[in-house]
Amino acid sequence: MSSIETTRSLGLIPFNFHRLDTNNIVAASISGDYIFLKQNELCTLLKKPDELSSKLKNQLEAKYFVAPEGRLKRSSLRLIQSRIISKKETVLGGVSLFIVVPTLQCEHTCQYCQVSRSLNDTNYSLSKKDVDKIAEAVFQTSSNAITIEFQGGDPLLRFDLIRYAIDEIDKKRSDSDKKIRFVITSTLHQLTAEMCEYFRAKDVYLSTSIDGPAWLHNVNRPIPGKNSFERTVEGIKLARDLIGADRVSALMTTTRKSLNYANEIVDEYIRLGFNEIFIRPLSLYGFANRNIKRLGYTVQDFLDFYDQAFNRVLYWNRQGVELREATASLIFNKILSPFDAGYVDLQSPNGAGLATLVFNYDGFVYPSDEARMLAETGDQSLRLGEIGEHLSHYRNHDVVKSIVASSLSAERDGCKQCAFNNYCGPDPVSEQAQNGFMGGNVLETDHCKRNKWFFDYFFKKLKNADPCDLDLAYQWAYPAS
Amino acid sequence: MRKITALTSGFNQRVVARICHLENIQNEWRSDLNFIVKIEDSKSLELLLKLSEAGVNNVWPMARAKEILSSWAWEWVVTDFDFVFDGDVVATHDGMNHVHVLYREADSHHTVFLTNRCNSNCLMCSQPPTRHDDSWLIDEAIEVSRHIRDNPKNIGFTGGEPLLLSDDLKIVFDTFFQDHPMTEFDILSNGRLLSDSTHAKNLLRDLKANVTWMIPLYGHVEYLHDFVVQRYGAFDETLLGMLELHSYQQLIQVRTVLIEPVLENLTELCEFIGRNLPFVREVALMGCEPIGFALANRDVCNTDLRKWHSSLQESVRILERYRVPVVLMNMPLCVLPNSLKKYAQKSISDWKQKFLPECDGCAEQPDCSGVFEWFDPSKELTKLEKIEVVQYA
Numbered sequence: 009m010s011s012i013e014t015t016r017s018l019g020l021i022p023f024n025f026h027r028l029d030t031n032n033i034v035a036a037s038i039s040g041d042y043i044f045l046k047q048n049e050l051c052t053l054l055k056k057p058d059e060l061s062s063k064l065k066n067q068l069e070a071k072y073f074v075a076p077e078g079r080l081k082r083s084s085l086r087l088i089q090s091r092i093i094s095k096k097e098t099v100l101g102g103v104s105l106f107i108v109v110p111t112l113q114c115e116h117t118c119q120y121c122q123v124s125r126s127l128n129d130t131n132y133s134l135s136k137k138d139v140d141k142i143a144e145a146v147f148q149t150s151s152n153a154i155t156i157e158f159q160g161g162d163p164l165l166r167f168d169l170i171r172y173a174i175d176e177i178d179k180k181r182s183d184s185d186k187k188i189r190f191v192i193t194s195t196l197h198q199l200t201a202e203m204c205e206y207f208r209a210k211d212v213y214l215s216t217s218i219d220g221p222a223w224l225h226n227v228n229r230p231i232p233g234k235n236s237f238e239r240t241v242e243g244i245k246l247a248r249d250l251i252g253a254d255r256v257s258a259l260m261t262t263t264r265k266s267l268n269y270a271n272e273i274v275d276e277y278i279r280l281g282f283n284e285i286f287i288r289p290l291s292l293y294g295f296a297n298r299n300i301k302r303l304g305y306t307v308q309d310f311l312d313f314y315d316q317a318f319n320r321v322l323y324w325n326r327q328g329v330e331l332r333e334a335t336a337s338l339i340f341n342k343i344l345s346p347f348d349a350g351y352v353d354l355q356s357p358n359g360a361g362l363a364t365l366v367f368n369y370d371g372f373v374y375p376s377d378e379a380r381m382l383a384e385t386g387d388q389s390l391r392l393g394e395i396g397e398h399l400s401h402y403r404n405h406d407v408v409k410s411i412v413a414s415s416l417s418a419e420r421d422g423c424k425q426c427a428f429n430n431y432c433g434p435d436p437v438s439e440q441a442q443n444g445f446m447g448g449n450v451l452e453t454d455h456c457k458r459n460k461w462f463f464d465y466f467f468k469k470l471k472n473a474d475p476c477d478l479d480l481a482y483q484w485a486y487p488a489s
Numbered sequence: 490m491r492k493i494t495a496l497t498s499g500f501n502q503r504v505v506a507r508i509c510h511l512e513n514i515q516n517e518w519r520s521d522l523n524f525i526v527k528i529e530d531s532k533s534l535e536l537l538l539k540l541s542e543a544g545v546n547n548v549w550p551m552a553r554a555k556e557i558l559s560s561w562a563w564e565w566v567v568t569d570f571d572f573v574f575d576g577d578v579v580a581t582h583d584g585m586n587h588v589h590v591l592y593r594e595a596d597s598h599h600t601v602f603l604t605n606r607c608n609s610n611c612l613m614c615s616q617p618p619t620r621h622d623d624s625w626l627i628d629e630a631i632e633v634s635r636h637i638r639d640n641p642k643n644i645g646f647t648g649g650e651p652l653l654l655s656d657d658l659k660i661v662f663d664t665f666f667q668d669h670p671m672t673e674f675d676i677l678s679n680g681r682l683l684s685d686s687t688h689a690k691n692l693l694r695d696l697k698a699n700v701t702w703m704i705p706l707y708g709h710v711e712y713l714h715d716f717v718v719q720r721y722g723a724f725d726e727t728l729l730g731m732l733e734l735h736s737y738q739q740l741i742q743v744r745t746v747l748i749e750p751v752l753e754n755l756t757e758l759c760e761f762i763g764r765n766l767p768f769v770r771e772v773a774l775m776g777c778e779p780i781g782f783a784l785a786n787r788d789v790c791n792t793d794l795r796k797w798h799s800s801l802q803e804s805v806r807i808l809e810r811y812r813v814p815v816v817l818m819n820m821p822l823c824v825l826p827n828s829l830k831k832y833a834q835k836s837i838s839d840w841k842q843k844f845l846p847e848c849d850g851c852a853e854q855p856d857c858s859g860v861f862e863w864f865d866p867s868k869e870l871t872k873l874e875k876i877e878v879v880q881y882a
Contacts, residue, residue: 016712039764039765041764066709066710066713066754066757067709067757069710069711070709070710070757070760070761076711081711081724081725082684082725082729083684083724083725083726083728083729083732086728086729086732087728087732087765087766090732090735091764091765344810345811346763346764346765346767346811347767475806478810479806479810482810482811483810486812
């Protein structure tokens with residue numbers, strides 16, 4: 009064996025592809041590797057792969073699009089297997105996100121939410137007995153790194169319950185080696201110095217909402233004093249001073265009014281000193297569906313808005329101001345990193361029930377945040393049982409089985425032919441919200457339309473990226489350190 | 490391996506011994522080890538003779554001249570012992586005409602040689618394999634472990650292909666771990682024999698020693714790697730070996746020697762590593778050592794690294810994107826672009842390293858690996874040059 013010349017005949021390994029434009033294609037292999045091809049290269053690859061240039065043939069082989077004689081080596085099979093396993097770590101590693109809803113009470117009367125109840129409605133809070141049971145359940149998971157996220161309503165309205173829950177969990181964590189992170193999602197209007205001291209001691213992170221500049225935020229999130237923005241910003245400042253500069257993050261919700269102000273919204277995040285922004289579409293769930301005509305917009309409207317906002321985010325990064333966009337981070341993690349960054353979104357099987365459980369104020373457990381919101385609108389079919397059962401009870405519930413069965417991207421019609429199915433997965437809970445049942449035509453779901461657009465969008469970005477842009481994309485593909 | 494010219498007597502077979510100061514012999518002496526003490530004069534020899542009369546038969550003299558030892562009737566060594574130090578572990582045998590220094594306490598890199606046999610036949614092999622049975626090296630390695638008196642930070646095992654020792658490799662590991670539990674071990678192996686999961690299990694299942702496996706990879710596709718190591722199927726086996734190692738939580742450093750066919754595909758190889766082997770601890774990109782087969786295969790091994798700057802920069806960038814740490818070894822700083830100098834290590838052991846006349850007064854010499862002793866500037870395409878001012882990107 010002295011010569012590098014070999015006579016190898018290459019055969020195809022099944023793969024999917026997506027047309028970016030008339031002449032450009034992105035193809036993705038079973039391992040999650042991707043390659044950009046020209047139209048003529050794709051045709052040659054499909055008909056006579058041996059006639060491609062050596063450079064391209066080698067790349068295709070190293071990315072598992074082709075193999076000598078069409079047979080994958082033992083090492084290739086093992087590598088692909090171990091890569092798939094590491095990409096499924098979040099969904100297969102046990103429940104890692106426990107969402108606890110201590111109360112539905114909230115001072116705000118946001119039109120697009122309406123899950124929340126006014127301060128006078130005192131029936132919408134978790135009982136202490138249920139909190140005890142939740143503290144038990146947390147330690148039943150096989151996952152070693154868990155997040156406990158308090159949602160609402162505005163959970164800080166029931167700081168007493170949060171404190172009780174964190175203390176109870178803290179007592180038990182001493183004889184466990186689990187890494188536990190607490191997150192509270194709140195307007196921060198009720199935040200006090202005393203709470204901050206406690207949160208600092210207990211390693212608690214705060215997540216809040218900033219929809220953009222003051223006027224936009226205040227229109228989106230009405231309270232009697234018309235000063236929601238100012239009070240949230242005060243809360244952010246207090247938290248940064250007393251808990252730590254890196255302990256507060258924010259996300260935004262896009263309403264119809266946001267659509268023309270992409271730059272202003274991103275700039276507001278810069279002004280407030282955030283290093284991450286999460287540009288989210290309006291959720292269909294909860295009561296928002298009823299107001300969709302007034303508040304809503306098409307998937308395309310949102311995506312046009314996203315494009316503008318994303319370019320603004322890039323603009324700031326090029327100025328040397330670090331700002332991550334969370335959707336882009338998620339997509340880049342899927343495409344570029346061999347590791348799973350731990351997001352519960354875009355998983356196959358879906359993370360609802362496997363990686364996420366919601367312990368709701370109503371005494372019931374749900375597979376996801378969207379599922380408990382759906383219950384508020386009257387569809388309680390996704391309930392997994394009362395708080396107090398062993399975790400395995402929820403995990404083995406028929407609802408979770410249905411979610412799993414209908415979220416396998418390699419099997420669902422519409423998904424299995426999709427070039428992005430390695431990076432994506434259907435969202436049965438949103439199907440339930442949209443159609444009243446899980447399953448149906450995936451291609452007609454907003455979830456699919458939006459994410460297909462995202463993959464197309466980011467593959468185009470990657471294709472045209474200069475080396476510095478690529479560095480940024482890879483940086484975002486891994487969790488921020 | 491260092492050799493020191495010597496005249497010996499009484500060593501009918503190869504023995505391993507520790508160099509020990511006469512004053513310390515009481516503290517260091519053990520019945521199951523051998524010691525050689527430096528004898529400067531007849532007075533110290535008398536002390537040794539007394540020990541011998543008392544029945545101590547494993548402490549032998551080493552003198553500068555045979556005359557000093559005239560009253561000594563047992564094993565002895567005569568050599569100019571300025572180059573042997575207390576704590577060194579040496580081997581000798583009558584008829585060798587020298588003493589091998591197997592372990593030098595003062596070194597920062599320690600190497601234990603396990604076999605000269607190999608199941609690959611790399612184009613640039615610096616130590617071309619032989620076929621004969623050299624299993625005596627295993628016993629010698631175990632002797633070396635027992636004779637080392639300190640707890641070195643690091644010991645490297647090398648060959649040949651150490652996995653050819655089969656189950657005996659486990660004995661070597663276990664011995665070294667038992668004698669030196671705090672030491673970190675490296676092993677240079679192509680990993681191929683670990684593709685047999687039973688073999689991997691036997692070796693790795695209860696392995697207590699802290700071992701880093703230094704495994705070579707030369708291509709992102711089978712035929713490129715197999716060509717460089719001159720064995721069909723080697724790529725598949727090496728990858729399977731790495732996966733076995735990973736499944737037993739072993740640390741892996743990928744080692745890639747930069748010869749022409751490797752450099753031509755280096756960026757793709759790094760991409761392959763980043764996506765398929767992100768668990769490796771580090772990738773070492775290494776300049777070729779101009780000795781052994783590298784001299785026989787000059788057409789592919791002799792390369793001017795300056796020609797490959799952009800490929801090297803891109804490769805390092807790719808590995809960093811995948812968060813795989815990277816080091817550059819055996820590359821003098823003057824052949825690297827400024828942006829890559831921070832990755833370069835002073836990787837060439839003192840006794841194999843040299844600088845050239847053009848290095849005189851070079852500002853970067855203190856941080857530079859230099860070149861291998863056998864680097865012949867008239868034949869190598871990579872040229873060195875003096876750097877006036879240190880510049881790091």
